[in-house]
Amino acid sequence: xxxxxxxxxxxxxxxxxxxxxxxxxxxxxxxxxxxxxxxxxxxxxxxxxxxxxxxxxxxxxxxxxxxxxxxxxxxxxxxxxxxxxxxxxxxxxxxxxxxxxxxxxxxxxxxxxxxxxxxxxxxxxxxxxxxxxxxxxxxxxxxxxxxxxxxxxxxxxxxxxxxxxxxxxxxxxxxxxxxxxxxxxxxxxxxxxxxxxxxxxxxxxxxxxxxxxxxxxxxxxxxxxxxxxxxxxxxxxxxxxxxxxxxxxxxxxxxxxxxxxxxxxxxxxxxxxxxxxxxxxxxxxxxxxxxxxxxxxxxxxxxxxxxxxxxxxxxxxxxxxxxxxxxxxxxxxxxxxxxxxxxxxxxxxxxxxxxxxxxxxxxxxxxxxxxxxxxxxxxxxxxxxxxxxxxxxxxxxxxxxxxxxxxxxxxxxxxxxxxxxxxxxxxxxxxxxxxxxxxxxxxxxxxxxxxxxxxxxxxxxxxxxxxxxxxxxxx
Ligand code: ADP
Ligand code: MG
Numbered sequence: 001x002x003x004x005x006x007x008x009x010x011x012x013x014x015x016x017x018x019x020x021x022x023x024x025x026x027x028x029x030x031x032x033x034x035x036x037x038x039x040x041x042x043x044x045x046x047x048x049x050x051x052x053x054x055x056x057x058x059x060x061x062x063x064x065x066x067x068x069x070x071x072x073x074x075x076x077x078x079x080x081x082x083x084x085x086x087x088x089x090x091x092x093x094x095x096x097x098x099x100x101x102x103x104x105x106x107x108x109x110x111x112x113x114x115x116x117x118x119x120x121x122x123x124x125x126x127x128x129x130x131x132x133x134x135x136x137x138x139x140x141x142x143x144x145x146x147x148x149x150x151x152x153x154x155x156x157x158x159x160x161x162x163x164x165x166x167x168x169x170x171x172x173x174x175x176x177x178x179x180x181x182x183x184x185x186x187x188x189x190x191x192x193x194x195x196x197x198x199x200x201x202x203x204x205x206x207x208x209x210x211x212x213x214x215x216x217x218x219x220x221x222x223x224x225x226x227x228x229x230x231x232x233x234x235x236x237x238x239x240x241x242x243x244x245x246x247x248x249x250x251x252x253x254x255x256x257x258x259x260x261x262x263x264x265x266x267x268x269x270x271x272x273x274x275x276x277x278x279x280x281x282x283x284x285x286x287x288x289x290x291x292x293x294x295x296x297x298x299x300x301x302x303x304x305x306x307x308x309x310x311x312x313x314x315x316x317x318x319x320x321x322x323x324x325x326x327x328x329x330x331x332x333x334x335x336x337x338x339x340x341x342x343x344x345x346x347x348x349x350x351x352x353x354x355x356x357x358x359x360x361x362x363x364x365x366x367x368x369x370x371x372x373x374x375x376x377x378x379x380x381x382x383x384x385x386x387x388x389x390x391x392x393x394x395x396x397x398x399x400x401x402x403x404x405x406x407x408x409x410x411x412x413x414x415x416x417x418x419x420x421x422x423x424x425x426x427x428x429x430x431x432x433x434x435x436x437x438x439x440x441x442x443x444x445x446x447x448x449x450x451x452x453x454x455x456x457x458x459x460x461x462x463x464x465x466x467x468x469x470x471x472x473x474x475x
Pocket of ligand 2 (some may be wrong): 188
């Protein structure tokens, strides 16, 4: 029996279906149409360039394996992108893209006439093709509200999250911006909102994405000349969650495209959830028009959890892991690790690991050793280089600028702060600090330390710099 495109593809689908999540299968494979099979090359039709890239990015291996199973080592795969063009002209256009060379599925140009007469090609996907597609949410089900312990430090953000999840797009918390320092639960809470919405409204399209990934995708789309596909893709989402939007700073192209996506979603009553390591007022190199959008909804801060909350977070974690631990030990850990929930959990995990690997009982002494290591380790990592990096990142300048001879006030202040923190966090002498931070002498460093002391007691904004950077250096 000779093979047809349909039969080959059906067999591939069967294999793929068995090996990936049902949701992903539905989203990315059901919309594909097998078009033809010539010379061991299978042509499949996909609804957009974005779709093709997504397949290449995420499913190329499984495509290759399944196709090789069907057609042998010489199997080839050709994508045909079929969508309407973006100028409102209803004529469909077709574009052939061979499967990339990254795959061993070799590429080949296959002749598909533009005016194909077959019925499914006459009936192109509506703009954008991807509209028919379910999108994988990229949510982590473990990051639920249930697992996000409430305390004074997070009550506002958590309640706002719950409100948004109950009525996505239907509260005044749009966008909801969650901000706070490292390891305080921003990512967790952002997922929890998405997970809860998916639970309550399974038909809604929810997407969690980091700002970094979003930026990469955008840059790719510009390179590949399908910025419109990129925008369309994001405009059909009901709940868009973007993590760590501070990553957008200085990236004007991405900010611009996000601005348009944001406006579209907002106008259509869709929910936007953002997280950031800074409050909007402290964000630098973010366009004003975007910042003002961030402030339309609610900005809710995650603060450092108090002692009680730290204890309950630990107890909850232990309970979920089925581990028992004496109270005094839990409290000891909670008392000593204060500024970062991730570290708090890390210490407990090391404690459990140590005790089970070395068959030691979990004692207060062991806890002390481990906490000490945690605290010491993080202290030891602070070098003068690292301090300069943190300070210059914070002010969004590069280290050369920080070290330069300029007298511009904000640069001088950044340099003085770097010196101040070098004095505070390292054992280096004033002279050595000076020589490492822009080749200055010890008197300059001394002066810098005094200036920082003075300014932080008289200038509120400056004190905030010191606090922020201290936090960054202590995690
Ligand atoms: P961020 O994104 O702010 O850096 P994460 O969301 O990654 O922080 O949180 C770090 C870790 O701390 C995660 O494992 C998260 O589950 C945990 N965590 C943070 N806050 C809480 C909380 N209130 N209750 C339970 N776990 C928390
Ligand atoms: Mg995070």
